Amino acid sequence: MVEKLPLSKRKLQARETRKRILESALSLFREKGFDQVSIDEITSAAGVSKGSFYTYFQTKSDIIIEEFRLIDDYYQKKESAIMRSPDAASRLIAFTKFQLDYIRKNLGFRTLSILYINQMSVFYDQKILANRERTLVRLVSKIIADGQASGHIRQGDPIELAEWMNRSMRGFFLDWAISKGSIDIRKDGMRFFSEFVLPALLAYPIRHS
Missing domain, CATH: 1.10.10.60 (Homeodomain-like)
Incomplete structure (x- = not known):
């Protein structure tokens, strides 16, 4: 070493x-x-x-790019902890918990709003949110591909499925920002992911006792 x-x-x-x-x-x-x-x-x-x-x-926009880089650095640091979960579903849940905690603790709804506004502007060409090279996409698509190999995740392009998952969660984050943080991002975010997003990715339905 x-x-x-x-x-x-x-x-x-x-x-x-x-x-x-x-x-x-x-x-x-x-x-x-x-x-x-x-x-x-x-x-x-x-x-x-x-x-x-x-x-x-x-440029000023490089500040926004740097913030996204810090987010991806965080995902990379948490990758080993996420991958210790036993299956694809639990890994996706672990990833989402880390994601929600980071946004709540390190960004807040004001900073998140600024990041989104910048990415939606027609004046700035670096669209990081839609970049398939991000650590976020690489990690989620890897979890999905592993889950497909074990029969737990539905078939399809892993990167495309990762993008669908990320788009769904961005919709929730946007709603949280619009509400000025009045939504419980951790509790409601996990419920949204577990009850709506995750079932769409699974190869079999979740059975509730």
């Missing part, structure tokens, strides 16, 4: 500057809306120069 060397002081400072810019931008986006915030405002709030912003990000 290769040991990781500690980061140099310069790299630690660069990481901290990048984090400060990201957090300041998201805070301003939540307060004013994405289009109403300038790069000058972001750098002022972060306490850095405009040149520092362009060292890490080319």
Whole structure:
């Protein structure tokens, strides 16, 4: 096993500057809306120069891309825990629990609204939500493919089924954002997934006692 060397002081400072810019931008986006915030405002709030912003990000939209990258990094870190579940259905349930917890704890409805608004804008070309290369799609399609091999998940293109599942959950997340967080995202989200989304993926019906 290769040991990781500690980061140099310069790299630690660069990481901290990048984090400060990201957090300041998201805070301003939540307060004013994405289009109403300038790069000058972001750098002022972060306490850095405009040149520092362009060292890490080319445009404001790169902040949104970075947030999606952090979400996918989280899924990747949780992959081994998810795959320890015994079958495809329980793995999909475990994935959804992690997903709901991350959105509730790390995003909130305001940040989620900003991410969605940005992705729906006709002015920005990087549509991460529909990107099949995301860790989210790779992980869910892998679980589905394994479930198909064992006969637990319905047949079909695993990537397409993963996209259907993700579209369904995005509909719930959008409703949560529209309600300004008044919906219990953890409780109602798991009920929505378990009673409506998961049964559509299974090769056999869920039997309720």
